[in-house]
Amino acid sequence: MGKKKHKKKQKKADAAAAEQAATHQPSPLHRVGQALLDQARSPAGRQLIATGLVAAATALAREANRAAKPAADAAVTASEPTPPPATPPVRPDVTAFAGLALSALDQFIQRKTPNDKT
Secondary structure, eight states, X not given: OOHHHHHHHHHHHHHHHHHHHHHSOOOHHHHHHHHHHHHHHSHHHHHXXXXXXXXXXXXXXXXXXXXXXXXXXXXXXXXXXXXXXXXXXXXXXXXXXXXXXXXXXXXXXXXXXXXXXX
């Protein structure tokens, strides 16, 4: 088979595959996922996501304070003078999670949907 015939057949096959994909109905799981994304992109969905991120950040901060508090209590009970308390160690996984959450929230808020009013 010549190159031209092969290219023509390939183009026809690509066009048929594209047409078939266009007429193919999305799966129920895809439709549910799309509905959830539409809800999340609404102003109420954005507020819910922001509330969840704030709650997660509060829980992380509370946990960091609890981890630092026993060390401070132990220093107070000692009779000898102690140096000023050192800053608590920063866990890289918490810092990375907080950065990713803020980045995702910024990107999500920047998106506009046809239903959003400016």
